[in-house]
Amino acid sequence: MAGSADIMRFAAMGTRVELHRFGDGADAALAAARRAIEAVDDALTIHRPSPATAMNEALLAGRTAALEDELLFRAVEAAADGHAATEGLFDVAADLRTGTDWSMVTFDHAARRIAAERPIALDFGGLGKGFALDRASAALREAGVGSALLTAGESSIAVIGEHPLGGLWPFSIPHPEQPDVELLAVELCDQALSISATIGAGTRAPERAAIVHSRLGAAVTLPACAVSVEPNATLAEIMSTALLVADQQAAARLLRDRVGRRFRFDLRLATEHSRKCA
């Protein structure tokens, strides 16, 4: 590989983002990737006025919201697809306190409109991070970058191309509360990885709201960790969240045919067994 490598670190999406570029690619590539992530943050944030807060205000007031912002539209589209792909387990409208969920939402894809039969606020949570990493990956690829690693927090990772020294990118995922215990080792190439857990430092972070808000409240109180490797970061976020909130049968369906790509760990089990998938 070419000798050059550079790094960009910044805060966005309520977490710390790192972009590592190796080898070829335009010098401005990282800056373009950063802009892509900040644009998603600006569109989806609920911490300051944004297209997402405007949409939520409308939905809470019982009005139909026009999804004029392209990024917000794409995020809602991804949330709807994620809901469909996970038997409704991934749900950005789920809120235990109000008893709302996506079944109460009408998303008119063609007209780019969204409405709800009850007051609802969507929380994109982890999906936003995955979506942002995908947009940034696209910007890097467009700038000719052939080898890169992107993270949003330590729980959402995407890689472009091969490892700078060739071959796959090797990662190990430790137990959320016992750094010396390895849960799993995975290798990636042009893929994304998402880790969701109900315990550990990460669960106290605001970006985990999507899990806590899930309608399957009981399931997420158990100490568990889910890992998903997918072709893109948006799907990885959706799947790791869905796996975490799934009951045994639903989890089995999501894991079927995905050996070595999707994992769910029951962290009540002794740590010796932690290498086994649930």
Add this chain to the structure above:
Amino acid sequence: MSDQAFDLTRRSFLDRVLMATAGAGVAAAAPWAVSAANAASAAPMMPATGDRVRLGVIGTGDRGRALIRNIAKSRNCTVAAICDNFAPHLAKGREIVGASVPAFADHRAMLDARGIDALVIATPLNQHARHATDGFDAGLHVWCEKAMARTISDCGAMITKSRAANKVLQIGHQRMFHPTYLNALKRVKAGEIGEITQVRASWHRNNSWRRPVPAGTDDRHINWRLYRESSAGLMTELATHQLQVGNWFLDAVPTRVIGSGSICFWKDGREVYDHVALIYEYSGGRKFIYTSLLNNARYGCEEQIQGSKGTIEPELGRIYAEVPPKVLALQRMHQDVARGSKRTVPIGGATWFPELPVTTPGESLGWGEYDETMLQFEGFGEAVRSGKPLPGLLAQAYRASVASLLGEQAMDRGEAMTWPTSLVEV
């Protein structure tokens, strides 16, 4: 410094001011600096002596003498008379201006002697209002050191008086002309530090603030800063500067202030606090948090202007971007790759990092030899000539003085004080 060398530094100083104020939104937020720098740039190299605005300086103490030196550097002002009611200080003033400049022990005598266009006031705080009033009554323009006056109502009265007399009133807040501050403002307006939600300011010194009392005068004359009759202590002497910066960068006046003051260390008969801690609240939940004390100098004088994307420390002349801590495993991966070795990257586990103060060096806002006090006078000279005050300056000064005096009231009463509704319009 030779005349030519001085000309060069003057030119580059003015260029820096003009460059900073050329940024989008800066001219509107610092119109006084634009006016002053434009006028100074247009000034002829060597104006005839008769073309200069003639200033009479009252108070040739520490600050008065510093002002005299700066006035001498200006192109459009000259010291035409000096006055001090303490003979040794008047003598020190004469050493600078020379025997040809008339010197007076009584400011009334100086006013009666005529021969000046404007008054420069560098006397103790409680005298500012009276000296300014006397100046306006004598048909003069007035330049007065900060803080404006000992009471909020006197600050307003000075403004009313200047209006009635149709004369310029300018207050000495040199930071408003400082290229580093103007550059800081430019970076803020460009969005570099995000939305400013807090300014944390301090002025910490480690000395008694007490001056030796020479023969022929008394403690209250020399140490006027330590007595309530003549000063609000740290608030009017130091905090005013920083409250001006706070109001300026937060682009508002406080809504309310709470505070606590004490005579905590220097129990030497002084009446003003040697420790003050205050919180000024601004709209939208924003805050200016202030401490000043006289027995620890570790943190010195600074205004930490804090936004979601970065911090500016204008006294140090630096801007810092918010940088999240590094993911150590990824840092190690980079080192591995550079060495040509490939190892598994542990990621996604328990991530804990100590929340210690960040010590990144930041980036310079630009330093150099600054003549902001000189520029204040060039601006004043222009204002006197045109009869038009530098835009926006008096409002900044008034609000800073009011904020400092309101803070004193909050500490004295142990009560939150809301921003007065009865202020004079500026």
